[in-house]
Amino acid sequence: MTNKVFLNGQFVDEQDANVPYNDRGYNFGDGIYEYIRIYDNTLFTVKEHFERFLRSASELNIDLDETIESLTDKVKKLAEVNNVENGGVYIQVTRGAAPRDHAFPGPDVKPQMMAFTRSYGRPVEKLENGINAVTVEDIRWLRCDIKSLNLLGNVLAKEYAVKYNADEAIQHRGETVTEGASSNVYAIKDGVVYTHPTNNYILNGITRRVIKAVAEEQEIPFKEETFTVDFLKQADEIIVSSTSVEVMPVIKLDGEAVGNGEVGPITRQLQKGFEQKIEESH
Numbered sequence: 001m002t003n004k005v006f007l008n009g010q011f012v013d014e015q016d017a018n019v020p021y022n023d024r025g026y027n028f029g030d031g032i033y034e035y036i037r038i039y040d041n042t043l044f045t046v047k048e049h050f051e052r053f054l055r056s057a058s059e060l061n062i063d064l065d066e067t068i069e070s071l072t073d074k075v076k077k078l079a080e081v082n083n084v085e086n087g088g089v090y091i092q093v094t095r096g097a098a099p100r101d102h103a104f105p106g107p108d109v110k111p112q113m114m115a116f117t118r119s120y121g122r123p124v125e126k127l128e129n130g131i132n133a134v135t136v137e138d139i140r141w142l143r144c145d146i147k148s149l150n151l152l153g154n155v156l157a158k159e160y161a162v163k164y165n166a167d168e169a170i171q172h173r174g175e176t177v178t179e180g181a182s183s184n185v186y187a188i189k190d191g192v193v194y195t196h197p198t199n200n201y202i203l204n205g206i207t208r209r210v211i212k213a214v215a216e217e218q219e220i221p222f223k224e225e226t227f228t229v230d231f232l233k234q235a236d237e238i239i240v241s242s243t244s245v246e247v248m249p250v251i252k253l254d255g256e257a258v259g260n261g262e263v264g265p266i267t268r269q270l271q272k273g274f275e276q277k278i279e280e281s282h
């Protein structure tokens with residue numbers, strides 16, 4: 001059975017899910033997206049994801065005639081149609097299809113919505129053993145708080161990681177560590193978790209919020225403060241987080257062991273707390 005794709009209100013076969021050549025997402029990256037995890041048939045933190053989705057739309061003046069409920073309904077149906085027990089759903093909206101012109105099209109041009117699903121399990125092996133990361137200059141624009149389709153900076157950073165046999169690229173603006181190519185970054189030093197404050201330089205991750213809640217519940221100090229690349233290199237433990245990688249330990253940075261080279265105790269505590277949140281979501 002072929003997978004269905006949600007395209008502007010309809011569930012269509014994957015191979016028939018075509019979009020116009022002049023869609024602004026295609027021409028300009030003019031759109032936004034979300035990626036939501038599904039654990040045991042349940043969408044995880046779906047409300048938070050769609051709150052952020054509506055915020056991203058609003059920041060770009062994309063006029064979306066949707067609510068958290070209407071969006072949730074759509075992706076739930078798609079996950080059902082595709083029989084996704086464990087996996088994720090990707091959803092995006094572009095400003096619409098119109099003759100190519102940088103300026104916004106008129107109000108008659110309607111946003112175009114697309115969603116697809118994927119089935120897969122949790123990245124248990126990497127969560128257990130950790131991953132490698134490299135540092136790279138953050139060359140992105142100054143509205144990284146918007147989850148936009150414009151991902152060239154992120155794409156180039158990730159490709160840099162691949163080139164050096166790493167799973168993630170940790171970006172920095174000058175000396176200041178911002179975030180991963182597709183994740184938020186945490187440095188743990190002397191029992192304190194440090195992560196970049198939420199502003200225009202990073203994407204306000206939903207996983208980050210869950211980790212913050214877990215840290216508060218477990219009385220692990222959680223400081224939303226900037227830190228330098230040097231500080232990161234001296235950290236006892238490093239984590240990257242996202243919807244797909246969860247609470248992911250980094251055991252090597254730029255080829256050097258992080259801390260003693262093993263996944264650390266605070267990371268394990270946060271992983272455990274995160275798993276509890278997944279359990280509680282059912």
Ligand SMILES: *Cc1c(COP(=O)(O)O)cnc(C)c1O
Nearest residue numbers: 182183184203205206207242243
């Ligand atoms: C999506 C994303 C994240 C992680 O956000 P989650 O809501 O936790 O998935 C972090 N950084 C960037 C650049 C992202 O695009």
